[in-house]
Amino acid sequence: MSLAPAHVAGVGMVRFGKYPADVMLEAMALGAAREALADAGADLAAVDGLYVGHVFGGPVAGQRIAAQLGLDGRPVSNHENYCASGATAIREAWVALAAGLHDVALVIGVEKMTDRVAGGVRPDPGDLDAAVGYVMAAGHAMSARRYLADHGATREQIAAVAVKNHAHSVHNPWAQYRKPISLEQVLGARPIAEPLGLLDCSPISDGAAAVVLCTPAGLRRLGLGSTGPRVLGVGLVSGTVQTGLGDLNAEDVSRRAGEEAWRLSGVGPDDIDLVEMHDCFTIAEIVRMEGLGLVPHGRGAAWAAEGVTALGGRLPVNPSGGLLSRGHPVGATGAAQVCELTWQLRGTAGGRQVDGARAALAYCKGGTVNGTDGGSVTTVVMTA
Amino acid sequence: MPSAESPPATRGRPFREGLLALDPPRLLGSRCAGCGATAFPARAFCPACRTGVVEPAELSTSGRVHSFTVVRQAPPGTEVPYTLAWVDLPADEVRLMAQVVGVAPEAVELDMPVDLELTTFGTADDGTELVGFRFRATVAVAA
Ligand SMILES: [Zn+2]
Numbered sequence: 329m330s331l332a333p334a335h336v337a338g339v340g341m342v343r344f345g346k347y348p349a350d351v352m353l354e355a356m357a358l359g360a361a362r363e364a365l366a367d368a369g370a371d372l373a374a375v376d377g378l379y380v381g382h383v384f385g386g387p388v389a390g391q392r393i394a395a396q397l398g399l400d401g402r403p404v405s406n407h408e409n410y411c412a413s414g415a416t417a418i419r420e421a422w423v424a425l426a427a428g429l430h431d432v433a434l435v436i437g438v439e440k441m442t443d444r445v446a447g448g449v450r451p452d453p454g455d456l457d458a459a460v461g462y463v464m465a466a467g468h469a470m471s472a473r474r475y476l477a478d479h480g481a482t483r484e485q486i487a488a489v490a491v492k493n494h495a496h497s498v499h500n501p502w503a504q505y506r507k508p509i510s511l512e513q514v515l516g517a518r519p520i521a522e523p524l525g526l527l528d529c530s531p532i533s534d535g536a537a538a539v540v541l542c543t544p545a546g547l548r549r550l551g552l553g554s555t556g557p558r559v560l561g562v563g564l565v566s567g568t569v570q571t572g573l574g575d576l577n578a579e580d581v582s583r584r585a586g587e588e589a590w591r592l593s594g595v596g597p598d599d600i601d602l603v604e605m606h607d608c609f610t611i612a613e614i615v616r617m618e619g620l621g622l623v624p625h626g627r628g629a630a631w632a633a634e635g636v637t638a639l640g641g642r643l644p645v646n647p648s649g650g651l652l653s654r655g656h657p658v659g660a661t662g663a664a665q666v667c668e669l670t671w672q673l674r675g676t677a678g679g680r681q682v683d684g685a686r687a688a689l690a691y692c693k694g695g696t697v698n699g700t701d702g703g704s705v706t707t708v709v710m711t712a
Numbered sequence: 713m714p715s716a717e718s719p720p721a722t723r724g725r726p727f728r729e730g731l732l733a734l735d736p737p738r739l740l741g742s743r744c745a746g747c748g749a750t751a752f753p754a755r756a757f758c759p760a761c762r763t764g765v766v767e768p769a770e771l772s773t774s775g776r777v778h779s780f781t782v783v784r785q786a787p788p789g790t791e792v793p794y795t796l797a798w799v800d801l802p803a804d805e806v807r808l809m810a811q812v813v814g815v816a817p818e819a820v821e822l823d824m825p826v827d828l829e830l831t832t833f834g835t836a837d838d839g840t841e842l843v844g845f846r847f848r849a850t851v852a853v854a855a
């Protein structure tokens with residue numbers, strides 16, 4: 329273990345979904361922050377610094393939030409790593425606590441998308457991939473087509489990820505979608521980027537999630553006796569420039585992110601009881617779990633179809649419902665994953681509780697960069 | 713954003729400097745003098761061995777489809793459907809992303825041979841045509 333763990337004193341969310349245009353980003357962030365502070369029993373006066381993850385929130389969104397919340401004057405920083413922005417903010421807070429800079433840090437992941445993003449997301453216009461017509465769904469569709477050809481997997485097995493995650497979301501009051509869906513619905517949905525259809529894709533969403541992280545001195549400041557779940561470490565890697573004609577689904581970036589997670593946390597892959605995985609698309613959950621080494625290469629689709637990664641299975645993945653069901657307000661997702669891990673490790677996740685959860689991993693992948701195997705990947709390791 | 717119907721480009725300038733040559737049409741990459749790895753677009757370092765000196769390289773125009781999708785939904789302003797592919801250039805051991813034309817979406821297959829073709833990627837502020845690239849199915853098939 330390289331740095332001291334961060335104690336999770338409180339977590340909170342606003343339900344993800346589609347909010348009216350006049351519900352401001354700041355208001356959603358405040359809602360999540362107040363939930364987390366209340367969960368921690370913390371006054372604003374106890375908070376030393378604010379870390380905000382967002383992508384589309386505009387300049388100094390964090391300071392706009394601080395000025396409305398009552399944290400004006402504190403150190404506030406904004407963190408953008410696309411869909412890994414919230415988790416990156418958590419990593420920066422963890423580092424600041426371990427460095428002795430703060431004892432109590434508030435992290436907010438927040439995004440308002442439905443009034444400013446339509447038809448899907450794509451890279452920055454400066455990226456070469458954007459110029460040739462790349463959209464995120466297309467990249468995952470090409471991954472899926474290759475996966476089907478290389479591993480003898482079936483379209484139905486990939487679709488099983490959506491069926492599984494939506495079944496989990498029935499028990500998650502914070503999820504955008506809480507209805508079960510059938511395999512036939514996934515297979516028959518409107519095509520987005522073949523072979524993927526609408527129900528293989530996470531939605532465009534609004535939402536916010538917040539986490540109060542503490543040092544042991546911070547816990548004493550908040551008057552918290554029992555320590556509760558801890559963030560042992562947060563890995564962060566970026567994609568590398570690829571050469572050659574190798575496996576399109578090699579997921580070396582996920583492998584490296586996993587190694588960072590184990591190195592920073594001292595926890596090993598065999599210790600993990602559940603995973604919150606960045607299932608922005610069905611196929612993404614499959615190949616990323618394989619890249620981490622938590623599922624054998626080429627077996628992820630079969631495992632999803634066989635129930636191995638379902639609640640009650642050997643390694644539950646996305647008990648929250650994942651991005652597919654909880655929704656994907658991109659900057660908020662990493663913080664929402666840590667909320668879910670906290671509830672799971674406290675044993676308070678209700679109908680979606682993973683029995684006996686002691687150690688858990690949350691994975692986010694944010695953005696794409698031409699010629700590389702990804703933008704940013706974060707791996708949060710927590711224990712009860 | 714190019715559409716499948718846009719005509720092949722005949723004049724203008726590359727939409728990004730150093731990305732391609734117009735006559736004859738070639739994609740421009742970089743090749744490591746040390747390990748031989750080729751990169752596209754050109755980079756100032758070798759992504760494979762990290763130590764070799766890199767030199768400019770014209771890439772082969774013959775490719776094959778490693779994977780593909782038919783994009784049916786895109787942000788406003790982008791005409792759909794279109795076929796997007798990972799195209800392998802076996803002679804250079806380079807994989808790149810590009811649109812594929814000259815073949816109906818339902819007729820695209822893995823390992824299908826394709827050839828480089830220049831196409832318009834828009835117009836510059838001074839009215840000059842900006843030239844980009846795509847690939848065309850080598851064997852005549854119903855488009
Ligand atoms: Zn080299």
